[in-house]
Amino acid sequence: MKRKAEQNTLRALLAIGILAFYRLMRKPPVKDWLLIFFLKSYMASILDNLLVKKGYLKYPVSLFRTFDISVIFSYLIFPVVCIYFNQVTRQAGLLSILLKAILFSAPSAMVEHWLERNTKLIKYKRNWTSFHSFASIASTFLAVRLIMGGIRKIASKQGLKI
16 A cells, blocks of 8 residues: 555656646746756766666666656656756856755755655665765756856857857
């Protein structure tokens, strides 16, 4: 019975993620948000896949059984949160960006910690901790933000609007 409840949790997260994504795509500049979404998805899937293959994480319950990683988190939830992060830091200075990376990453890591302790949606293995999750979430938020800053700078030098 617990497995069904966990799958319902995943379905609810899928629906929330799709609605949040739809809402985000209504706010300009859509090109930026899509690029951030795909960058974060790409980074998260590589990192998640590496961590699963190396035995640090496991996802015992999934809606998509053909994947070893958490598809909903790697391809939807974290990219959507990363778009929000980029929206609120678009005009921010370095210190503000770093502080907001912490403020966005900490709740994500806390939710993941709770899920690890109370469900079978994720299991930490081989000395993986919530701090590792926090650091990986924050670093990918910052990496995507840095890449987007570079893309915007190159685009403006080329006279492109992005």
